[in-house]
Amino acid sequence: MGTHTAPPAPPLGLREAKKQESRQLISDAATRLFLAQGFEQTTIAEIAAAARVAKKTVTNYFPHKEDLALDRQDAFITSLAGTVSGRRPGESALAALRRAFTEALAATDPVAGFSGPGFARMTADSPTLTTRLRDLHDLREAALAETLAEATGVPRDDITVCTAAGLLGTVHRVLFDRIQQLTLAGRSTARIRTEVAAAAEHAFDLLEPSLADYATA
Structure with a gap:
């Protein structure tokens, strides 16, 4: 079995860009659900499913559900x-x-x-x-x-x-x-x-x- 060489870590700028992209995808999915069915009726699990990420990923980016709606x-x-x-x-x-x-x-x-x-x-x-x-x-x-x-x-x-x-x-x-x-x-x-x-x-x-x-x- 050959020696595996890990690929170099992406530049910080690229990592940050990917984080921002993920954050925006989650935010957009949450907004669509909130507008369609109301804030109180929407769950974090539904948002995670719509964004195709884990619930933990949602809460890592947005610790509180309100943060998903009031992102400014x-x-x-x-x-x-x-x-x-x-x-x-x-x-x-x-x-x-x-x-x-x-x-x-x-x-x-x-x-x-x-x-x-x-x-x-x-x-x-x-x-x-x-x-x-x-x-x-x-x-x-x-x-x-x-x-x-x-x-x-x-x-x-x-x-x-x-x-x-x-x-x-x-x-x-x-x-x-x-x-x-x-x-x-x-x-x-x-x-x-x-x-x-x-x-x-x-x-x-x-x-x-x-x-x-x-x-x-």
Whole structure:
């Protein structure tokens, strides 16, 4: 019997590409099932079968079932904090967030709430996803507070930081919910943009008297 030589390990880039491909296949299979039969009614075993992988493979990539449905969680949690961190010279936190929301609205960004009617209905019908979404809004507000504290050089529990993060987080939460509500009501994307743009203008205006110059870069 000849000596067996193991093939060289693939480059890290190739291994990572294969992992991303597997992750996407699982995510796509889960999304199809969730939309077809509902989040609560779909099991990990069904997702694994649809993706042609083992259940353990699914949970290795997605430790919690909610992770399969809300796969933009990290981007969502860091979105407001990242906008404030990257604000332009002379731009306040409010101005930066207002500008970023306008851009997200134009781009129909899923992080802003543009998920499509099927996904919006699936989320609304699932107590698990509804609860997780509330948690994500809270985590996003907490991340924003951390960034505002760093930007203004005060402790994280400073009352101004907590209040500012709460106000700014709430505006984005309200606008996210408005987009979801209009989506469920069957409004077109163009109409949602128009209605939410007007709502955002009013909502951000309400914060101008107190936060116009807060955390200016």
